[in-house]
Amino acid sequence: MSIFILFSTFAFLVIYTVPIAIALGIATLVTILSTGNLSVDFLVSTLITSVDSFPIMAVPFFILAGDIMGSGGISQRLVNFANSLVKNITGGFAIASIITCMFFAAISGSGPATVAAVGGIMIPAMIKYGYDRGFATAVVTAAGAIGVMIPPSIPMVMYGVSASTSIGDLFIAGVVPGLLVTFCLIVWAYIYSKKKGYKGSGEPFSLKEVFEQLKHAQLALLIPVIILGGIYGGIFTPxxxxxxxxxxxxxxxxxxxxxxxxxxxxxxxxxxxLTSVIVLLIVGTATAFGKYLALEQIPTQIANAMLAFSDSKIVFILLMVALLLVVGCFMETVAAIIILTPILVPVAMLFGFNPVHIGIIMVVTLAIGFITPPLGLNLFVGSSVSGISVERLSKAIVPFFVAMLIALLFVIFIPQLSLALI
Known part of the structure; x- marks a missing residue:
């Protein structure tokens, strides 16, 4: 009965568009009050202790770093550098947008922030050169999801805390999958642009200009090198x-x-x-929600059900990915990771999966949720930047969704893509 109250209250609140952090907290509180098997102190203490963690301090600081550098002219320099690489290639502006999103991902660690920073520059530029508004917006909206795959990544920090896994290893493991997703998006952008006749600026490629723009952007491009080099050089923690x-x-x-x-x-x-408060509130309420599930032994029951259903490693991972894709449509990435990590990771380890590999699979899969309605945060940011409806954008982004799924399959079935560098 308590689990029924918990999930039905949460579903009711989500349907009525209550913010996810508030919905998680209210659902937990209503269940506690209804069943009487715990005191309200459980919720209060969990809200405090869940964010009283040294690793979680990285979240507000990475958010602040992304906001500073997003406002400090770095995004424009990254755009200029990316454009200099592909200006005379078919679909040059679309490809430059994706490359810029990849670069900016290594700064912001946030999908919506990447869409806002890059989209404000590149979407108008693509439209000016004859690109369809829907396609132009879909390019940046989809590429913005790379923001949580390339380190530093806030969801990776939360997974590392929840699964007691090295955040530094997760950062390194996310590099190749992030590059793979970037490549798959570029392939589709090129194919579509060739079909429609979309070009770059039409100016000839100039190695001199590439080096000139690289010189202007080098301080921005050094950021991931400093972060990852410092972590793996033992100079500082994440x-x-x-x-x-x-x-x-x-x-x-x-x-x-x-x-x-x-x-x-x-x-x-x-x-x-303001952004940090929202994220940390989600951390607190999602942790309380997840702890209540654990007290009711729901993770154990789900694990036993999965093991009873099939002893196939492939069946398990496909079921897990299907669950995450559905959850990503309705739940914010950080909340989903905090709630599902204690449930899925122990089962995955029973099947022989490396926890770092599972973390990357979870992050990449839930990142696809940034472009899937009804929650898809990137969809709403892209829509607000370009002025097209979310419905039109949702249709235009379907091929990019497929491209990301293809990349995800490679990440799932070739573990060394994630693990080779750690």
Whole structure:
């Protein structure tokens, strides 16, 4: 009965568009009050202890670093560099948009932030050169999902905390899958652009210009090198790396690029605080929701059911991916990871899966949720940037959804794509 109350209350609130963090908290509270088997103190203490963690401190700092560098002229320099690489290639602007999203992903760690930063520049540019508005928006919206695959990634931090797995290993393991998804998106963008006759700027390729734009963008491109190099060089932890990213972003944006001033910092900090509060509230309520499930032994029951259904490793992983794809349509990525990690990872390990590999599969699969309605955050950000309806964008993005699924299958069935570098 308690589980029925928990899930029915949560489903009711989600259907009526209550924010996911609030829905998780209210569903847990209603269940506690209805059953009387726990005190309200359980919810209160979980909200506090769930965010009282050194690794989770990386989340607000990476969010702040992304906001600083997104406002500090870095996105425009990345766009210019990407354009210099593919300006005379079929679909050049679309390909440049995807490459820029990949670069910016290594800065922001956020899908919606990547869509907003790159889309504001590249969508108008593509439309100006004759690209269909729906296709142009779909390119950036889909590529924005790479934001949680390429390190630093906030969902990877949350998975690492939930599964007691090395965040540094997850960061490294996400590099090749992120590049693979980028490649698959580029392939489809090229095929469609060739069919429609979409071009780049038409200017000839210039190695001199590439080096010139690389010179302007080099400080931005150094960010992932500094973060990953510092972590694996033993210089700092992933949490300390997030602080390094903030300091680096401030120095570059204020004193080198000079695109922001000290007067802009209160607005940037306020935006980051609001985003961080939302994420950390989700962490707290999702942890309480997940702990209640654990107390009711739901993870154990699900594990036993899966093992009884089939002892096939392939069947399990496909069922898991199908579940994550459905969940990604309705639940925010961080909440889904916190709730499902304690359920799925122990079962996956019984089947012999590496926890780092499972983490990458979960992150890549749930990243697809950024472009699937009804929740798809990237869809709403892309729609607001370009001015087209979410319905039209949802149709235009279907081929990119398929391309991401193909990349996901490679990640699932070739574990070394994720594990070779760690």
């Amino acid at each position: 949490t300390e790396a997030s602080v390094v990213a903030v300091v680096y972003g401030l120095v570059v944006s204020l004193f080198v690029y000079k695109e922001i001033t000290f007067k802009d910092l209160p607005q940037i900090f306020t935006k980051s605080v």
